Amino acid sequence: MTKEKKITLAEGAGGEKMIEFIRRFILQNLETPSGEIPLGMLDDSAVIDGIVFTTDSYVVKPLFFPGGDVGSLAVSGTINDLSVMGSLPIALSCSLIISDGFSLDDLDKILGSMRDYSKRAKVPIVTGDTKVVEKAALDGLFINTSGIGRRSPYLDANIKAIRKRRKYEYNWPNDSAVASGDKIIVSGTVGDHGVALLSFREGYGFETKIKSDAQPLNQMIEKALKIGGITAMKDPTRGGVANALNEWAEKSKVGIVIDEDHIPFNEAVISACEMLGIDPLEIGNEGKALIAVVPELADDVLKALKATEEGRSAAIIGEANSEYRGVAMRTSVGGTRIVEPPVGDPVPRIC
């Protein structure tokens, strides 16, 4: 008798185990290569027939947290997945799975957040579905938001600006398109969402100083694309900056070196991570983008980002190079350490 194989929390945590699981189970079963950016590229969104398409289910716990709730998170996260592909988000769907007995006041608050964030981002919610199941089957509420977008009007000029400076074989920014020399920008402070969630959930007390950064980035990204030269974008959610940069390094077959001193952090996030023994680079963000840019235009893109509310703390944190593979960090004390992709997620159910 063989033991039945079972899924574990690590397979859903956004790290290396999840990638293994996706290759073994999801791609093997589902992939029928379709579209310009197909499923197998494992990018933030797919592109098929000119439509950018993405989906995410939100199982965050608790549903309300400092700086947001599952509704604001669901709207922001899906808009951001569309935006980092270089698309203009057109519309979202909202599918609710709710347990019997769930508070209608809480539901009103969550839907109100979805409305507010969708209005602020100017991306309407156009279709939906609601299921109610027994409490034994589900404790609380899950939201799925899917989203559709169209190619940004600035994307052709953005790519032309890259091609003036180097070879670029892609039609969309994507995880496989980073090349040696590209500067790496992060659009703001790192680690806020995951640490805010963890601290609030466990009652560590940092939550008075740390709020989730969940916010839609479509308008900020539009301004950056207008400058041009952006080769790849990614929102570092589950698995954090460490996971996102490792995905770029692996798919683009480059090395990435970042400088610890240049990464913007909230001081309270650093204190909390030190106390809890967590690496802030492995913590999920929900309102930040990593942006790779050809070096000649990096300062201009940075300036455009810093002129926006969402990107005011943006910084160039490193660059890609062809000397080696993987991700390394020059530390504040003068050494260099490898930044590994997290195996699992130090903070489960943050999104």
Add this chain to the structure above:
Amino acid sequence: MTKEKKITLAEGAGGEKMIEFIRRFILQNLETPSGEIPLGMLDDSAVIDGIVFTTDSYVVKPLFFPGGDVGSLAVSGTINDLSVMGSLPIALSCSLIISDGFSLDDLDKILGSMRDYSKRAKVPIVTGDTKVVEKAALDGLFINTSGIGRRSPYLDANIKAIRKRRKYEYNWPNDSAVASGDKIIVSGTVGDHGVALLSFREGYGFETKIKSDAQPLNQMIEKALKIGGITAMKDPTRGGVANALNEWAEKSKVGIVIDEDHIPFNEAVISACEMLGIDPLEIGNEGKALIAVVPELADDVLKALKATEEGRSAAIIGEANSEYRGVAMRTSVGGTRIVEPPVGDPVPRIC
């Protein structure tokens, strides 16, 4: 102190209570009228910027049942929601929420079904998401599939064929577009999915004779649209044919009369419903479409449907008229009874 208001299973059951809930909570919060077929029309899919967009979460219990599983259901249901709008489905998303410890063999079977049904329907799955949560939060697995489609190449000619015969102010078939005189077709036997689920779940024993009808209808619908004259289409899922026809009657401001003798039923479904005291018209279907057609073209559309595997039992079951409102049925024994929209769902968690 006021008692906190809570959601109940009835609000998710697809009947009148659900419509009330959607108007009070969902539309009040989320609606920002957008697109040609906006959220507020509560149709099977939205249409925005030329893209047909829909979403559904599948919480069926059990996950495997006679005639299918949650995977084949999720692919079929979302393709059907796109198809009944008169669109060609282009792509699906697949978002999984799985509980810790879920069998990887079962997951493989479910994903295998999704692959098979998606290949058969020629609609690829292009993007996805996977979350794993603790067993205390979720018992089993939920799937959300969203889908996108483009206007069918036959839709313009279909609408032209209507306009040759009567006024038609819409650009897409929709729930508000049925008019007096339209014939009502159902594409096959009624009640199979819900009764198969219920019987299998409760061990009534009818499941040896009744299988779920879950199947993608896009190719069948394409052939019907090619004939022309189709004014509205709808897949009678939660709340069944009774709910779907009442939605048409209410939104289109017409009466609908159907003939019991003309409705195709599997005999075993009738026996099961009689024994269980359930109205087969209130039971969900997952591989059937209701189609309203201008009378002059109804026989031709019926013939085209009957020439397909999915539509071989199709029948004209009634017509719309302006003499009264609501839905009525001429019964086999010679009387007429009102077909009310179900308040809740007699069979919960069938999709």
